[in-house]
Amino acid sequence: MQSPRVVSPKKLAHVVFRTAKFRAMIDFYKTFLGASVAFESDQAAFLAYDEEHHRIGILAFNNLKASDFPVPGLEHVAFTFESLDDLTDAYEQRKAHGILPEWCVNHGPTTSLYYLDPDGNRVETQVDNFESPEEGFAFTRSQAFLDNPIGTDFDPEDLLRRVRSGEDHRSIKRRIETGPRKFPGAA
Incomplete structure (x- = not known):
């Protein structure tokens, strides 16, 4: 007998x-997300950037040891923007603060820029490439995605130029197929 499906949460509330x-x-994170401090002590800080009382929590631990990457754990946290205009505006604003992406890739379902925080955690900023969730799901079930679940790298300055030139966003979001590609470091 199959167990009943667990009730899904309404939303992801925060990451600590x-x-x-x-x-x-x-x-x-204040700079990266345009966030404000909702609470801060010498041991904890909670940051907010929308209607949630906090989206990011930061806890002070002075006895942490650095480890070699990769280790088991969280791969990255992702934040979705409303449009390519917003994604590229945020890229330019972060760049003005000296925060540059370490990797830019069109996964197919998303156009994504990955950054590293001061601890080396990956933070993804993305925009959905399809008009509906059904179109996104269909792409992730396609042979092209099976062959290349990573995507195609791009230059963020080229993305910015294309968006600012007025090029159709659907054209910009279309993934260029490059053939099979495996996850970096995967066996």
Whole structure:
């Protein structure tokens, strides 16, 4: 007999990081997300950028040890933007603060820019490439996605130029197929 399906949550409320770089992490996420501090003590900070009382929590731990990457754990946290205009505006604004992406890739379902926070955690900013969830699901079930679940790398300055030129966003979001590609570091 199959177990009944578990009730799904309404939304993902927040992500909490533990760090020995407390102030640097607070400053990074305030700048990166355009967030404000909802609460701060010498041990914890909660940051908000929308209607939720906090989306990011940061906990101070002074006895943490650095580890070699990769280790088991969270791969990245992703934030979705409304449009390519918003994604590229945020890219330019972060760049003005000296925050540059480490990797830019069109996964197919999303156009994504990945950054590293002060602890080396990956943070993805993305925009959905399809008009509906059904179209996105269909792409992830396609042979093209099976062959290449990673996507195609791109230059963020080229993305910015294309968006600012007025090129049709559907054209910009269309993934260029490059053939099979495996996850970096995967066996």
